[in-house]
Amino acid sequence: MTETNLSGSIADGAQPHAQKAASPGRLAAASMVGTALEWFEFTLYNAMAALVFNQLFFPQFDPVAGTILAFSTYAVGYLSRPFGGFIFGRLGDRLGRREVLMWTLILMGGCTFAIGLLPTYETIGIWGALLLVILRFIQGVALGGEWAGAVLLTAEQASDRHRGFQASWAQVGAMVGIFTGMAALTFFTAFVSDAAFIEWGWRVPFLASILMVVFGIWIRNGVPESEEFEKLEKAGGKAEAPITEVLTRNLRDLLVASGSRIGSDVVFGFMVVFSLAYLTQTLGVERPIALGGVMLGVLANGLGCLAFSALSDRLGRRPVYIGGALLSAAWVSIVFMLFDTRDPVLITLALVVALVLHSAMYGPQASFVAEQFKTRVRYSGSSLAYTLAGAVGGGVAPLIFATLQRQYGGTLPLKIYVWATLTVTIVSVLAARETADRPMKS
Known part of the structure; x- marks a missing residue:
């Protein structure tokens, strides 16, 4: 079996090169579905870490300490991503x-499903938390290879004038996943009792999530390989060691791409x-109010991604x-003042x-990230930028926020942390360099 047809067992034996060009709508959906699944699960986990995982997996600690430990397992999913960036980045190139x-879709979907089957501390003690950490680690490895591929699927087939808008569908997928996850959580927190939610509702x-995996496999099965990669392959220009090439010849590009993500990841976290x-x-705000505010925020964020990406093309x-x-x-300077009012509208x-x-x-x-790298190392470079920034930015941000709050009590240290990133x-x-409306590096 050759390098270019390993997915035949998944794709019913179809050869990627033989497929017809996918419609823009299918490309957008194929780009969105993986990040939607990723952030659907991460939204669920994030909320559960804040709401119930401290009780389910760390009940022997006080609530704040339990929350910090729950966020620590959340961080594992980010800290393991660079491994996925190295592994799947190389495979992608x-x-x-x-x-x-x-x-990556199958692997991270399987881990999400397995989390729903985990026994808790009450059943098997600390082993439940350990299994949770293992699943988060494996899932993070898969996620480390997902984002870059989803972006390149559309970015490498878009025109120079509309690349920002086309590539942003992967980002919109994140908001779709978050909104869907929040909708599920809002439903259960509103219509299922607290006892039932803790017992089985979570x-x-x-x-x-298995339904999203099935849909994702079907939609991606009908999408051809990136045109840029096919041209590179036909020309015999594939990098033999793309990770090494990124780290030795494109280190500045990697640092720029990684650094660009850190602040936005922390704000998002x-x-x-x-x-x-x-x-x-x-603050003691009711869960539906907090979840509802975040839901509206991520819906606005998804629309904003499309609008600002189109604006960046211009x-x-x-x-x-x-x-x-x-x-x-x-x-960020005033957001805590609005939170502290406890008023639903202001929140x-x-x-x-x-x-x-x-x-x-x-x-x-x-x-922006994809445009920093040449085609031959673009998957590796984008994956490493995404995962490294996630590990030092978004992955540890909730843990740092919770620790700063516990240590100092006030909100100023939290603001300083956001400003610094x-x-x-x-x-x-x-x-x-400015990359809009210019050909991607070849």
Whole structure:
């Protein structure tokens, strides 16, 4: 079996090169489905870590300490991503984008389903938490190879003038996953008693994720390989050691791409993950209010991703990206004041505005990162940038937020942390060349 047809067992024996070009709609759906599944699960886990996992897997600790431990297992899913970036990044540059995307979808979907079957501390003690950590680690490895492939599936087949908009569908998929996850959580927290939710209700959304996996396999089965990769393969220009090439010849590009993501990841972790714990546990806000505010925020974020990505095609990636970072830093200065009112309208306003401003970074981010690398190492470079930034940014952000709150009590240290990471993002984007409306590096 050759390098280029390993997915035949999944794709009913179809040869990727023999397939007809997919419609823009199918390409967008194929790009979205993996990140939708990724963030559906991460949304579920994030919320469960903030709401019930401290009781289910770490009941021997006080609530705050249990929450920190739950967020620690959340961080494992990020810290393991660089392993996936190394493994699947290389495979994506050697075997093809579509090939790898089929396997990452199956692997991370299987782990999500398995989390829904896990026994808790009451049943098998600390072994339940250990199994949770193992599944999170495996899942993080798969996720480390998903994002870059999903972005390249559309970015490498888009025109120079519309690449930002086309590549942003992977980002929109994240918001679809979060919104769907939040909708499931809102339903269960509103119509299922707290006792039933803790006993069995938390499992149902994880188990239901298998439907998304089946849909994803079907939609990706009808998508051809990236045109840019096929041209490279026909020309015999594939990198023999793409990871090594990125680390030795494209280190500056890797640092720029990674740094551009850190601030946006931290802002996102604050607004979507930590805010739930802060609102419900520190302020005593009812769960449906907190979840509803985040749901509206991520819906606005998804629309903002498309709008700001299209704007970046016209104005350039750098001005839109940096504008989003500066405005996000300003909004973080007042967001706690709005939270502390405990007023549902003001809480929702704080979350919606924050996530719209975040989308000015997150939307153009997909094309910006991909455009930093040549075709022969683009999967590896984009995967490493995504996973390394996630490990030092979004992955540990909720843990750092919870620890800072426990250590200092006030909110100023949390703001300083966000400002510092956004500074890294601004400096990184300023160090990059403008890539909008230009051919990708060949």
